[in-house]
Amino acid sequence: MTTTIRTNEPRELLALIPYQLGFRPRESVVAVSLRGGTRVGLVARVDLADLAHPGHGPRVARSLVGHLLDDGATAMVVVLYTNADLDAAGNQAIARLADAGEPYLPEPECWVVGRDGYYAPACRDPQCCPPGGRPLADLEATRIGAEMVLLGAPVVDDRADLARLPRPDEAARRSARRAAKRWTDRARRTGGADALARWRREGLEVWRGLVEGADPVPPTLGRCQAALDDLLVRDAVLLDLIPGRAGLADRVVAGSDGSEISAALRELVDPNEGVAPPDRVAAAATVLAAVAGHRPRAAVPAVTLLAMTAWWQGDGARAGVLVERALASDPGYRLAVLLEQTLAAGMPPGWLREPPG
Structure with a gap:
């Protein structure tokens, strides 16, 4: 699915990601391909631990950016999902994706979706990103969220639930x-x-x-x-x-x-x-x-x-x-x-x- 998102509507994009993946990411980094600056293309997720790994993390970042470029990305958005505060591992993961994309793509827009709120780590405006971030409830009250609910698009709480099978007696x-x-x-x-x-x-x-x-x-x-x-x-x-x-x-x-x-x-x-x-x-x-x-x-x-x-x-x-x-x-x-x-x-x-x- 290709979806047009205006670049001044980050909450619409953040609301879309779980529907694109089919589940709510946890301790993950999601890289989003933007085609032409506004059309959402490939939405790719990796474990935060893999991207932050001191050995193979850079290779994971290069592979992820390669997939976005193959998708026709002209820009990239990076979203970190974590229940912890933004720490060294999270910063390392974001930096690795930015470094891998730097020869080909503009500096990525970055967001963190935490336990209780979401925010842009580079934002210093308390009106835009108050302490603890904007409430996650904002992501439920979006145009994208309403459309996906009307379409019956499923989102499960855990990735493993995607493979859940019937359990007969x-x-x-x-x-x-x-x-x-x-x-x-x-x-x-x-x-x-x-x-x-x-x-x-x-x-x-x-x-x-x-x-x-x-x-x-x-x-x-x-x-x-x-x-x-x-x-x-x-x-x-x-x-x-x-x-x-x-x-x-x-x-x-x-x-x-x-x-x-x-x-x-x-x-x-x-x-x-x-x-x-x-x-x-x-x-x-x-x-x-x-x-x-x-x-x-x-x-x-x-x-x-x-x-x-x-x-x-x-x-x-x-x-x-x-x-x-x-x-x-x-x-x-x-x-x-x-x-x-x-x-x-x-x-x-x-x-x-x-x-x-």
């Missing part, structure tokens, strides 16, 4: 677990390529049924989870969400050599070909969350695909937390590793990127 989880085992055992007993292709096709149909509104009962969710453990079914599920690619998904589970997959995936990442997520992606995300919630210890494929849908919908913050969750369970899971690299490079989906001039 033990009986439901046990039922899903049994169904998943039966479905997996069936695949292991399958003899021959044709029978395995039929099993995969049935798994893809289980998925499609859930997305189209089939009752998400635990046994069906368990079968879906077991099907997603198969890499061809997982890839077909992702392709099935791209408009016009359902036929390719069918060919993949039938044993296609996959030569068409790279062209299809360009529609996710290439700014010249990027397509916006269709409405069914939201339904798919609901199904994936339910699948993962019923099998939390065996849900790396579902969590990774859920992260992919979040990234495709432009929610990089949620995608990042979900990828971390997937990699914590399986550090070598290739699709999660690739998405983590995409997020680390600050690359939004193709439909949100401007094609090169």
Whole structure:
């Protein structure tokens, strides 16, 4: 989302940041790209401790500024979120970003959002920035805040909440677990390529049924989870969400050599070909969350695909937390590793990127 903010309205920008991130930052530094001086572009967050670190802090600052420049920034705003008073670590973090941007961008405007108030550390006017800062309640009574509430934009209090999954009761989880085992055992007993292709096709149909509104009962969710453990079914599920690619998904589970997959995936990442997520992606995300919630210890494929849908919908913050969750369970899971690299490079989906001039 690109939002126009007048430079004399800092509280509008500060009100926008949690909605852009999807959560309220804590002990963090947020760098905001301003395109043309007034249009908010990339909003990037790092931990305060990482930016202030004596060893790798300068590298973090250079990387962050690099992402803003790639976004087309002509100016930068730096916002420090901390419950402590502005101390050496906070000043160091702000200075590092200013130094990293200095060859390319004007001196950044800086703000601190504390426990009870917000203020500009360079401001000496008590009418503008009284002791303790202006009240945080000011940030709730803004045009941006009102618009986001009307749009139903969610903001959670903690970053980890972005990856929160449904928590069904033990009986439901046990039922899903049994169904998943039966479905997996069936695949292991399958003899021959044709029978395995039929099993995969049935798994893809289980998925499609859930997305189209089939009752998400635990046994069906368990079968879906077991099907997603198969890499061809997982890839077909992702392709099935791209408009016009359902036929390719069918060919993949039938044993296609996959030569068409790279062209299809360009529609996710290439700014010249990027397509916006269709409405069914939201339904798919609901199904994936339910699948993962019923099998939390065996849900790396579902969590990774859920992260992919979040990234495709432009929610990089949620995608990042979900990828971390997937990699914590399986550090070598290739699709999660690739998405983590995409997020680390600050690359939004193709439909949100401007094609090169």
